[in-house]
Amino acid sequence: MKKVADILPGLLSNNSKILRRSEIREILKLTRKPGVISLAGGLPYPGLFPVEELKDIVATVLDREGEQALQYGPTEGDPRLIDFLVQWMREHEGADIDHNYFLICSGAQQALDLIGRVFIDPGDPIIVGLPTYLGAIQAFRGYRANLIGVPVDKQGMDVERVEEVLKEYSDKGLKVKFIYIVPDFQNPSGVTMSLERREKLLELCYEYDTVTIDDSPYRDLRYEGEPLPMVGPMDKRGYAFSVHTFSKIFSPGPRLGWIVANPAIMDKLVMAKQTADLCTSSFTQAIMFEFLDRGLLKPHIDKAVEHYRKKQKAMLEALDKYIPKDAGFDWTHPEGGVFLWVCLPEHMDADILFPKAVEKKVAYVMGSAFHFDRSGTNTLRLNFSFPSKEQIVEGIKRLADLFKEEL
Amino acid sequence: MKKVADILPGLLSNNSKILRRSEIREILKLTRKPGVISLAGGLPYPGLFPVEELKDIVATVLDREGEQALQYGPTEGDPRLIDFLVQWMREHEGADIDHNYFLICSGAQQALDLIGRVFIDPGDPIIVGLPTYLGAIQAFRGYRANLIGVPVDKQGMDVERVEEVLKEYSDKGLKVKFIYIVPDFQNPSGVTMSLERREKLLELCYEYDTVTIDDSPYRDLRYEGEPLPMVGPMDKRGYAFSVHTFSKIFSPGPRLGWIVANPAIMDKLVMAKQTADLCTSSFTQAIMFEFLDRGLLKPHIDKAVEHYRKKQKAMLEALDKYIPKDAGFDWTHPEGGVFLWVCLPEHMDADILFPKAVEKKVAYVMGSAFHFDRSGTNTLRLNFSFPSKEQIVEGIKRLADLFKEEL
Structure with a gap:
């Protein structure tokens, strides 16, 4: 049998x-x-x-809006949380964007998975670092991308090599779907990408009609030196997306991350999110918002x-x-x-x-x-x-x- | 430009x-x-x-295990929550299964999406009800399944028609990847599948080497009559999986659902889950466990x-x-x-x-x-x-x- x-x-x-x-x-x-x-x-x-702070925060959320926090929420995310992030990205990153650029995800891993879903057909070439974040390799491999490795040295991903790859694939009539980078204190290498390379990368996207995904879980954990601009705010044409998470600057327990992307692509990402799990937890979003609203993040x-x-x-x-x-x-x-x-x-x-x-x-x-x-x-x-x-x-x-x- | x-x-x-x-x-x-x-x-x-109960429950969780509840957790889910569900499924459904049959998901929608990911290649035939749950249509369409509709009448999905479809595809050398049913108080029709049809459906799976997905979000919300057995516990060969959620019997806010499936397939589902979002929120799982452990679910x-x-x-x-x-x-x-x-x-x-x-x-x-x-x-x-x-x-x-x- x-x-x-x-x-x-x-x-x-x-x-x-x-x-x-x-x-x-x-x-x-x-x-x-x-x-x-x-x-x-x-x-x-x-x-x-922030275990102690959370006791009071959760009590406040349940008192004030318990029923709403325990109900289904919008696929895009809690509008209050998004409004906070709009302000945060404006003030901290100089990003000239509004709420239409945001999608709240169940952590940054889901963000990478949704990006893979929206961009990758089996065999599609994408560029990743050698080395790069293992979860991204898994997410993109899950869609059977053709991973093309570009070495990461002490200035970050080697953009000269990126250019060669883009040219080579373009000559073959193939489209590199995106370039995935972890520009700040990369997991695993700890390397930060130089300003010159960030600028060059964006130029290459414009030249070869491809986009770049800037994954920045550690960006706010800087111990020395001055922050370099994210690629997104340098870009006025919508070619650079970014992926963020509260896991490293708050805690991973609530599973909260977000994608910042041009509204032209956001529509697809929101639909993919709806298919994947309807919405991110209203409850953990409400708690996070209360934490932010009390000025506790900084x-x-x-x-x-x-x-x-x-x-x-x-x-x-x-x-x-x-x-x-x-x-x-x-x-x-x-x-x-x-x-x-x-x-x-x-x-x-x-x-x-x-x-x-x-x-x-x-x-x-x-x-x-x-x-x-x-x-x-x-x-x-x-x-x-x-x-x-x-x-x-x-x-x-x-x-x-x-x-x-x-x- | x-x-x-x-x-x-x-x-x-x-x-x-x-x-x-x-x-x-x-x-x-x-x-x-x-x-x-x-x-x-x-x-x-x-x-x-249960807003009031949750105030005390969350305070207890944060006091007792705040750091753990805010950290990453196992991809499979909180072992305590799974142990509870093992018992629950044994007592309420007569299911002879252990923890290896369980995966905690971000709601039942994610369960359907992961099942789609693990089974469906573009063009693969699957059987769904006419009508059926819209989120399932979206999830399976997201993988470009070839949906085959089988009418749902007042006894549930028409299994005679299921047999015809299975035979027709089998004769063409095509494999129907699975049969998706919502056997209890179906969304949208409210119809419950008869015992005879449940038994017949399982027989058809055995005969045609396919599996059945029993989606049961409402099963515990019965207002009259006696429960019919789920297909899973009737099956001793691992051909029937089921999808469950706390959304309708607790609240959707924490985004908690689960899959019960034979360990042979669980391995793939766990890997798909890891790729999709690493793990379900430790925080909401710890809260849910405390709620269950206090005997509050029933x-x-x-x-x-x-x-x-x-x-x-x-x-x-x-x-x-x-x-x-x-x-x-x-x-x-x-x-x-x-x-x-x-x-x-x-x-x-x-x-x-x-x-x-x-x-x-x-x-x-x-x-x-x-x-x-x-x-x-x-x-x-x-x-x-x-x-x-x-x-x-x-x-x-x-x-x-x-x-x-x-x-």
């Missing part, structure tokens, strides 16, 4: 056949062993979550910046102290965000080293996980937002021990 | 090109005119939402059943009193749920009548919206969960006036 597993191969979609479990999630399971210091995840530090970000800056400093100091740079190790010094990126000497392989690291009770994510083509085997990502300063220092010591043994 | 709207036609995916704004949403905008009694929507009655459902039963009675009585059945009008008498379905005399067209109804300050949804092939123009859907009893009676009177004028 047949079971459903026997008939599934004939029933599954082609898109689902290529779905893979997130490698990081499998890795994270290994790091849960007792005594392992995990520098692998990317979680915000929960001690920063002081909260300031507090997070102070906290993460110290942890980043601790990690950089430990790397300087314990890892022998002259033996061929190198790492980034990001101006913000929650990650550092380490390059090992060419002959070392972070995939192979990983089980040995877990034996030494320290974990990272191998850089190859962020290269869709499995390159970057001599790189790895370190997180400093979640572990304590003591864990950071001890974790780097353990890594250094391992590296020295391998030299 | 080109704007993004000029280049979009070359950039959009084929899937996005066929996306349409939900007709109901456009209709609902019309019903917001002052004085219009809307029997059009499908919103739960907000006076039932009494809350009982209260909702009492409330909606009275409203349904009011609507049925008003229909009996004001609408001339002998002139060719007919309507369903559902044993539960939140909708009634009205059949007009053959020569009347609910699409054409709609603007006249709004002039008379009453609104419904035309039945054609629930027929993907635009048939059913002499049918319409009435909702009794959201309006007050007084509004229901007055609304039916206004409809009756209109119908009499048209006769």
Whole structure:
């Protein structure tokens, strides 16, 4: 007698056949062993979550508008939340936009998924960084995009190479659907894209009739230097969209992110959202709005910046102290965000080293996980937002021990 | 100088090109005119939402586990919530399943979307009711399924016709990917599928190597008669999945639904969920769990059943009193749920009548919206969960006036 597993191969979609479990999630399971210091995840530090403030905020929301907050809401999002974001984007980013540019999503991951849905047919070329955010790789692969990798160096994505790719595909009569960038303190590398490259990227979009997606989860977590403009506000023709989230500057629990895009494309994104889950939670949006309306976001970000800056400093100091740079190790010094990126000497392989690291009770994510083509085997990502300063220092010591043994 | 709207036609995916704004949403905008009694929507009655209970529940959750409730959570869902649902499904549905059968989603709409993603390639045949839930039509159309309509009569979906379709496609060498049913108090018709048809449907799945999706948002809102078994627990081979939601028995605000499916398919659904939005809100799941753990669900459902039963009675009585059945009008008498379905005399067209109804300050949804092939123009859907009893009676009177004028 047949079971459903026997008939599934004939029933599954082609898109689902290529779905893979997130490698990081499998890795994270290994790091849960007792005594392992995990520098692998990317979680915000929960001690920063405004738990106390939320008690009063939720009570206020339930008192004032409980029935509305528990009902279905508009697909586009809570209009009050959007109005706040319009103002925020004007004041902080110089963006000359109104509420028609906004869609509230269930986190930034949903934003990426909806963008994939609206732009990608199987086989469509899109440009992503080598390395880039793993969730974006998964989202775009889920639509069977043809990912084209462009190296990310210390100035961000190599736009000269982007130009070559665009020209090459254009010559073949193929359309690159979009260019996906994480310009500020990129996950995983921590690198920030230079102003010159941002400008050049936009010019390339105009020249080759394609668009750019600016994914900026960490932008407000800057520990040094001056912010560079987002690509969106530099663009007066609607070619640049951006993806944002409250996960890193508030908390991931409520699952709230947003897309800023030209109204010409917003219509499609809203319809895709309606199909995907009708609307984002009215309840968590109402809570978020009350938090913002009380003026709590800016002081909260300031507090997070102070906290993460110290942890980043601790990690950089430990790397300087314990890892022998002259033996061929190198790492980034990001101006913000929650990650550092380490390059090992060419002959070392972070995939192979990983089980040995877990034996030494320290974990990272191998850089190859962020290269869709499995390159970057001599790189790895370190997180400093979640572990304590003591864990950071001890974790780097353990890594250094391992590296020295391998030299 | 080109704007993004000029280049979009070359950039959009084929899937996005066929996306349409939900007709109901456009209709609902019309019903917001002052004085219009809307029997059009499908919103739960907000006076039932447990606002007071939630104040204490949220305070408890924030006190006990604030940091965890505001962090990312497992893609599969909060294990405590799943454990509760395992028990609930065992006790209430006789389902012999464990936690590996569960995925918590952002509402039932996301469940349908994920199922579409995992099963449908463009052009794949699937079977849906004529009529059926509009959000399912949208979700499956979003993947460009080839929808095959099978009439729904007073015993539910016509399984004889299902068999003909399955045979016809099988003979052509084509695979029907799944059969989508809303067996209990169907949206929009209110009809419940007979036990005989449920059994036959499962037999057909076995015979033709396809699966059935049982969408049951209203199942616990039964006002009379005895529950019939869900298809899932009748099935020992994993061919029947089901989709559930807290939206109608608790509130839609937290966006919480779940899928019950054989572990063989769950793996794909979990990966699709990860790609779609990483995880469902830990915060709203923790709140929901606390509500369930306090034993509040059953009494809350009982209260909702009492409330909606009275409203349904009011609507049925008003229909009996004001609408001339002998002139060719007919309507369903559902044993539960939140909708009634009205059949007009053959020569009347609910699409054409709609603007006249709004002039008379009453609104419904035309039945054609629930027929993907635009048939059913002499049918319409009435909702009794959201309006007050007084509004229901007055609304039916206004409809009756209109119908009499048209006769």
